[in-house]
Amino acid sequence: MSAPRLEIEALTVRFGGLAAVDDVSFSVAPGTVHGLIGPNGAGKTTLFNLISGLVAPSGGAIRLDGQRIDDLPSWGRARSRLARTFQNIRMFQDMSALETVMTGMHTRLGEGLAASLLRMGGFRKAETGAVARAWELLAFVGLADAARRRSGDLPYGDQRRLEIARALALEPRLLLLDEPAAGMNPSETLALEDLLEKLKAQGLTILLVEHDMHFVMRLCDRITVLNFGRRIAQGAPHEVRADPRVVEAYLGARVARSLEAPQ
Numbered sequence: 314m315s316a317p318r319l320e321i322e323a324l325t326v327r328f329g330g331l332a333a334v335d336d337v338s339f340s341v342a343p344g345t346v347h348g349l350i351g352p353n354g355a356g357k358t359t360l361f362n363l364i365s366g367l368v369a370p371s372g373g374a375i376r377l378d379g380q381r382i383d384d385l386p387s388w389g390r391a392r393s394r395l396a397r398t399f400q401n402i403r404m405f406q407d408m409s410a411l412e413t414v415m416t417g418m419h420t421r422l423g424e425g426l427a428a429s430l431l432r433m434g435g436f437r438k439a440e441t442g443a444v445a446r447a448w449e450l451l452a453f454v455g456l457a458d459a460a461r462r463r464s465g466d467l468p469y470g471d472q473r474r475l476e477i478a479r480a481l482a483l484e485p486r487l488l489l490l491d492e493p494a495a496g497m498n499p500s501e502t503l504a505l506e507d508l509l510e511k512l513k514a515q516g517l518t519i520l521l522v523e524h525d526m527h528f529v530m531r532l533c534d535r536i537t538v539l540n541f542g543r544r545i546a547q548g549a550p551h552e553v554r555a556d557p558r559v560v561e562a563y564l565g566a567r568v569a570r571s572l573e574a575p576q
């Protein structure tokens with residue numbers, strides 16, 4: 314077994330009296346898609362906020378490739394090439410799609426800037442490279458035609474894919490996706506699944522929060538289930554969907570049966 318890309322150990326955060334994430338441990342192997350599921354309010358987004366540094370833990374540890382990151386500010390974690398998207402899209406509506414992707418690169422451009430102090434012309438070169446890479450990423454997510462359009466004018470499903478392109482601009486070691494299929498119609502959801510399959514084939518490591526269970530079960534190698542902040546189950550998709558605790562707390566018998574049926 315290879316060393317974990319992400320290791321969550323006894324992670325806890327309390328908001329007043331509520332333990333939104335309560336003594337949660339699990340790890341994500343490199344090159345895998347790991348699902349994080351559970352009912353509304355289970356603590357999934359809070360766990361993402363802990364990993365990305367938007368919320369400080371009350372206890373526990375977070376390691377990326379063996380290094381503690383829980384004491385780094387969120388920009389320091391981005392620098393460690395930890396990227397995320399948000400449950401509710403967050404981007405500058407007035408930027409073009411191309412510019413939006415480029416905002417995902419700022420830390421890497423920063424490195425280019427440092428290089429230019431040592432070597433004249435380095436920044437220009439880094440910038441030209443960045444524009445070319447942004448075009449490439451837009452094409453990769455199927456948005457090459459939208460490059461010059463205002464981000465806020467794009468249809469919802471396209472904005473979600475644009476957010477993924479922006480996250481990919483960081484060349485992440487780990488990508489956190491918070492409900493990427495939420496609000497998408499069935500054809501947009503299929504296109505998204507295709508996109509994530511491609512990223513998986515390229516070896517990207519993904520931690521995925523999603524309520525569309527068919528989507529999750531097809532894509533994920535392993536799944537961790539949260540309920541009231543606690544980990545209640547973990548395993549391969551076929552193990553998790555047959556786990557009585559998961560059926561009771563989240564899936565319900567009808568959904569569990571539909572997931573058994575061949576698709």
Ligand SMILES: Nc1ncnc2c1ncn2[C@@H]1O[C@H](COP(=O)(O)OP(=O)(O)OP(=O)(O)O)[C@@H](O)[C@H]1O
Nearest residue numbers: 328331333351352353354355356357358359360400
């Ligand atoms: N900053 C905060 N202050 C106080 N309580 C919070 C805060 N953030 C989250 N919570 C609470 O923590 C719990 C977990 O919320 P969280 O958003 O992580 O759930 P979730 O699993 O992402 O749910 P959903 O599937 O609806 O997105 C909820 O009870 C929520 O109200």
Ligand SMILES: [Mg+2]
Nearest residue numbers: 357358359400
């Ligand atoms: Mg959430």
